[in-house]
Amino acid sequence: GENPKLVNLLEHSVVESGRLKGQKLEGGSFLSPAVSYDGRTVYFAYSECGAWAKHQGKENYTWNPQTSYHVFRCNADGSRLVQMTDGDYDDFDPCELPGGRIVFNSLRRGGYLRCGRHCPTYTLHSMEPDGSDIVCLSFHETHEWHPTVDNNGMLVYTRWDYVDRDTNVAHHIWISYPDG
Numbered sequence: 001g002e003n004p005k006l007v008n009l010l011e012h013s014v015v016e017s018g019r020l021k022g023q024k025l026e027g028g029s030f031l032s033p034a035v036s037y038d039g040r041t042v043y044f045a046y047s048e049c050g051a052w053a054k055h056q057g058k059e060n061y062t063w064n065p066q067t068s069y070h071v072f073r074c075n076a077d078g079s080r081l082v083q084m085t086d087g088d089y090d091d092f093d094p095c096e097l098p099g100g101r102i103v104f105n106s107l108r109r110g111g112y113l114r115c116g117r118h119c120p121t122y123t124l125h126s127m128e129p130d131g132s133d134i135v136c137l138s139f140h141e142t143h144e145w146h147p148t149v150d151n152n153g154m155l156v157y158t159r160w161d162y163v164d165r166d167t168n169v170a171h172h173i174w175i176s177y178p179d180g
Contacts, residue, residue: 009042009078018083018131019065020048025081031069032093032146040076043084043102045069045092063088063107063120071104071131084131090122093146097178098153101126105144109136113143124157124180137180144174153178 015021031045050066069092074081085091089107097103105122113119123144124137138144142160150156159174 009074009076010081011078013074013078013081015072015081015083018070019086020083025072029069034093034095035076036096037098041073041096042076043071043073043094043096045094045104046072047090063090068107071102071127073129082131084127085134091125092122095147095149097126097155098149099178100129101178102129103137103147103155103178105147106134108134109139111139111141114141124155126178126180137176149178150175155180 010025013024015023015025025046028046028048031047033042033044035042047069048066050064065086065088068088069090070086071084071091071094072082073084073094084094084102085104085106091104091106091108094102094104103124103126106125107120107122108125109121109123111121111123113121121141121143123140124147125134126137127134140159144157144159147155147157155176155178157174158172161172
């Protein structure tokens with residue numbers, strides 16, 4: 001519009017379910033918001049950005065519920081704030097699929113990069129809109145990001161792949177059916 005206005009959708013919202021039930025999402029970090037097809041629901045990832053752990057005099061990052069990203073949803077006005085995922089995994093990049101499931105990236109599959117670094121990989125997963133029935137859609141060995149849906153209802157995402165590409169052009173677009 002002519003006079004855009006910044007609005008904090010969650011200014012008066014508290015989480016209605018999950019480990020953070022009764023709390024406001026303050027501080028922390030927000031990531032990858034996505035709007036439902038009907039424009040009534042906003043999906044996003046949030047991390048409390050919990051403490052770094054001290055081990056042998058060094059600071060080490062550990063994945064735990066307080067440091068990992070989790071998927072949330074709320075109504076477009078900020079009401080009905082619900083935590084959909086939790087645990088020791090980063091869950092982020094949520095996107096609504098045509099059949100109603102939510103696709104997202106997660107560390108849940110396990111696995112690490114093969115290029116010598118101890119780096120867990122993010123791959124595609126999906127779940128029911130209430131956060132139940134989480135299934136792995138991809139067992140690829142490297143990172144996948146930014147799932148979305150094309151005009152034909154296909155799942156489109158980027159993937160780090162080693163298929164005869166150097167490191168600067170390894171993140172091309174991939175496509176699959178919504179079930180992976």
